[in-house]
Amino acid sequence: MKTQVKALVVGGGAVGTSIAYHLARAGWDDVMLLERDELTSGSTWHAAGLLPYFNMSFATTHIHDYSIRFYKTLEEETGLNAGFAVVGNLRMAQTDERMDEYMLYASTAETCGVPYQWMTPDEIKEKWPLINTSDLKGALYHHTDGYINPADVTMAMAKGARQRGVMIERKWQADAFHWTGTHWEVTATKMVEKGGNLVPSDEQIVITAEHVVTASGNHAQRTAKMLGIKMPAIPVEHQFIVMDQDPDLVKFRAEGHVEHPVIRDADAQSYVREERGGWILGVYEPKAPARFEYGVPDSFRADLFQLDLERIEEQYLAMIHRIPSCEESGLKDDFNGPICYTPDGNPLVGPAPGLRNMWLAEGFSFGITAAGGTGYYLAQLMVEGEAGIDMASLDPKRYGDWMTTEYAARKNEEAYEHVYILHHPDEERPACRPLRTAPAYDRQKARGAQFGHVNGWERPNYFGPVDAPDSFDHDARSFRRGGWWQHAVEEAKAIREGVGLIDATAFTKHLVRGPGATEFLNWFTCNKLPSVGRINLTYALTGHGTTRTEYTIVRLAEHEYYLVSAGAWTAYDADYLRKAIGDKAPDFGYIECHDVTTQWGVFAIAGPKSRDVLNDIIKDADPATVLSNKRFPWLTMRNIELGMCPVRAIRVAYTGELGWELHHPIEMQNYLFDQLEKAGAPQGMKLVGARAQNWLRQEKSYRAFGNELGRDATPLEADLPRFVDLSKDFHGRAKLEETGVRSKCVTLLIDGPEDADPWGREALYHGETRVGRLTSGGYSVAFGKSIGMGYVTPDLAVAGTKLQVKMLDRLWNAEVTEDSPYDPKNARIRIDG
Incomplete structure (x- = not known):
């Protein structure tokens, strides 16, 4: 057995096997896979093998699409039949709202080139008469997917991997990981059978590897402990039953009819497919418990849990309603096994936090569907440095160290239950909340705040009625304009016409300082560094020249900088920043980096009357001039005093109006809130949530990280050349210039439906040709119509170009506008006082 390799993959399920295969196919000729038991002995063996395209995530849709296409090629390459039954996938809807969901998903699918078609109840009944369609509104049909045998596809990938030189070693368990500074040393123990159990023997070896990938499935918590990291991948029980033959189905097939597609009755929380003349019923029911929160018992191998039929009784009765002929079929077999969530x-795919050359592929709830694409795109990340799609939404560092085992277990149970609950774009799931709250949380809640959940933080989405709180259903979500929409409109108008206050405490904040800080940040980011007391918007790039992180950099002193970035990405940004400092500190000198996110609260005050509010409470020898353009110009920072609260005030506003970000000691937040509220009352100041702010920033064409900005586009493709200084050398510059502009970010005003706005997931058309996609969407109070931002081919990124947006299964007229259609000269931001 070899003990020195380039890449070691730990875990021999479908995911791990795919990763080993794709690393070899990408050119790495020294790859080994370790499996503690037999290949497929984890969740792979009892998976139902379905291949659902349906996903609201752009990245995950690409991953699923690759898998489905890749699995169809395996037999030709390996000679092994992967057991792919291309029967199609019929996703049915019992309500108009479910059809709205499918229409939003379908437009997202179009952006990835995923084929689909619509079916009416009559068309379903004509093709598959055993299905009861009496209460259906329609269905979405994917004719290119179906189901696959999980063991067969895994063995096919394993054979393909071996053919490409991968060494696959079974009955070896990874028991320790040690980073030497240049490579990993992995202690592996030989596992042996003893009394029906798998136990460690006395035989151990140490494998050295340049890279390690963990795909340990249900054993993710054990892996996390060995690596000294946190990983919210915990299994949840998943049940499905196999029924005896259905005589009507047997007769239907004997008459020459083709196999039924996988039947997904989302409103009944179940899926059904044929199985040798009978049916398989799988469910995603409420109250399915998490298991193995602290590790898998040594005695648990290819085992199952006790079936809990009472828990799925409602879904079983719904199946009989949907396929009446199955009512007399008996129960043939049952499965209740752990599936990681x-x-x-979404799974955890990418670099492990804080570790070098350690890669995670954990937490797969749809592991068979995702295995092929995960192997392909993770291999790109490892071999080429970046994947062909932005993988940030799957990055393991989207969860920080605040996350606990209890949090992960309860949220995973919720995620399981929500598989078939309507995926509203404005949904806010309630489990484990509130958890991370800023001091002013209770004050804002008392004033009608309805909170969203961002990186564990509670952040106001909008403010509902206070006088009659029971008169408004805050849980009334929608794929169109929800009940919250009018409240967001009033909040947006308040900032455009008067003044609004936004809680932005969740912003990520880092302090970078030391003799090497200036030289490092000059290399790390692509824009000029600001002078002391000024700020700059800038980007840290990937090695491929695409956008890794957006920063507002405030220069506090000659070699001291305050970096502000997106609140959802604290651990993600921190890890990249610290690893870059570790790499470059020897070149530039001593550098400190501190995450100060929880030390500073942030209020953003904006609107033409914002100066009036602050003037009422500012403490200075000449308070009337402190906030003037002369003493406090746009894009500068000043230390000011608001009453008894010292404030690091930054003159910038994400809304495009006169405004300031007020960064303050978080322990003084309630005092500052009270002062601002009192001073704001005479000016009619309104509390404003994130949804109105999101609309306002689109009117200014302000790009958002995770939407317009990401690892699949350069800042030049985001049409931000003013923030790229090509006169200096910075990380990613050569690739940035080499890439050129493949597509370009634009802002569009949209003549959409009267009751709906885009969500930022929709396809864009020019005539009958799909030319791009939206990355953001919403409503513009300034223009009285829908607005969106997205990417199109460069030839169409010209103001005045007429396009169409796919919404609610229709094409709606849209027009590319000039950048910053609202106040393009930024005159309102510079209003003097």
């Missing part, structure tokens, strides 16, 4: 249902 994460709090948002």
